[in-house]
Amino acid sequence: MVPNPFSIIExxxxxxxxxxxxxxxxxxxxxxxxVNIDRLPDGVVSGTTLIDFSAxxxxxxxxxxxxxxxxxxxxxxxxxxxxxxxxxxxxRYTLKLGELGFRVSGTSLTTSTFRKKGVAxxxxxxPFLTIAFGGAAVGPIILAALSNxxxxxANSPWITLFEKQxxxxxxxxxxxxxxxxTATETTIRxxxxxxxxxxxxxxxxxxxxxxxxxxxxxxxxxxxxxxxLLANLEPKLRAKLDQIISSTIAExxxx
Numbered sequence: 001m002v003p004n005p006f007s008i009i010e011x012x013x014x015x016x017x018x019x020x021x022x023x024x025x026x027x028x029x030x031x032x033x034x035v036n037i038d039r040l041p042d043g044v045v046s047g048t049t050l051i052d053f054s055a056x057x058x059x060x061x062x063x064x065x066x067x068x069x070x071x072x073x074x075x076x077x078x079x080x081x082x083x084x085x086x087x088x089x090x091x092r093y094t095l096k097l098g099e100l101g102f103r104v105s106g107t108s109l110t111t112s113t114f115r116k117k118g119v120a121x122x123x124x125x126x127p128f129l130t131i132a133f134g135g136a137a138v139g140p141i142i143l144a145a146l147s148n149x150x151x152x153x154a155n156s157p158w159i160t161l162f163e164k165q166x167x168x169x170x171x172x173x174x175x176x177x178x179x180x181x182t183a184t185e186t187t188i189r190x191x192x193x194x195x196x197x198x199x200x201x202x203x204x205x206x207x208x209x210x211x212x213x214x215x216x217x218x219x220x221x222x223x224x225x226x227x228x229l230l231a232n233l234e235p236k237l238r239a240k241l242d243q244i245i246s247s248t249i250a251e252x253x254x255x
Contacts, residue, residue: 005025005099008099009236010240012240013078013120014078014240015077021167026124030160031157032158032250035249035251036249037063037238038213040059040063040249040251041251041253042248043064043087043252043253044062044066044091044251045162045223045250045251047073048069048165049073050177051069052176052177052178053140053179053180055178055179055180056181056187057181058181058227060227060230061176061179061181061186061227062179064231065230065236066244067233067234069097070100070149070244071096072094074241074244074248075092075096076089076090076096086194088191088238101233102224102225103223104221105222109218110132111217112216112217112218113216115210117211120149120207121172121207121209122146122150122205124216128193129142129146129191129253130191133189133191133220134189138180138186138189139178142176144254148254149206151203154203157250158250158251158253161248162249162252163203168216170193171202173192173193173194174192174205175190175191175193176190176191177190182207183229184227184228185224186227190219191219191221192219193217193218206208
């Protein structure tokens with residue numbers, strides 16, 4: 001039986017947003033500048049994912065994809081059980097996007113070892129991420145954001161939000177999505193990047209790799225969806241996520 005995406009949206013448990021954990025152990029909310037969901041920029045952090053919309057000018061596509069990924073992230077997180085790990089989370093996340101009507105293709109897995117030591121994570125993963133995207137022409141906003149990260153404020157809201165979402169498991173796991181759209185269809189190149197070393201810091205992207213045999217794993221998946229379906233899903237997702245949009249979606253301002 002084909003799932004009804006509208007029923008899935010209405011019945012899903014999306015949980016509550018956890019406050020940010022500070023170095024002192026106290027908690028505080030991530031203060032995000034207001035974002036206009038109707039006019040999202042080229043770069044967005046939505047839930048767990050840094051999204052590049054530079055090849056998708058349709059504003060409805062931008063809002064619906066951002067909301068769909070936030071929805072899938074919240075459902076996957078809320079559904080975690082004792083003993084579940086990052087693979088269980090990702091399987092649930094991908095399944096939920098499929099139930100919304102995204103056509104998910106097979107996933108390509110790659111494992112690599114960092115050759116250069118003393119390099120910050122955001123610099124070290126650029127070559128791997130470029131290959132995972134299929135070339136530097138795909139995801140230019142994401143690649144530029146990573147290249148320019150050392151010139152940005154490490155405490156800027158979008159970086160803080162993205163870093164917070166990467167700390168769900170014992171591994172550091174970051175999600176990137178490069179979105180392109182034609183008049184009828186939207187395609188997403190989705191990359192999950194995992195680092196298998198313990199950083200001991202909350203700022204994973206700024207951590208300097210000096211451990212021997214530090215490894216990087218990437219899982220790349222292609223997803224497609226009809227623009228007409230996305231347009232129909234958008235108001236349902238917006239209504240479901242209304243209370244958390246302002247604290248979970250932010251402009252990735254790369255300057």
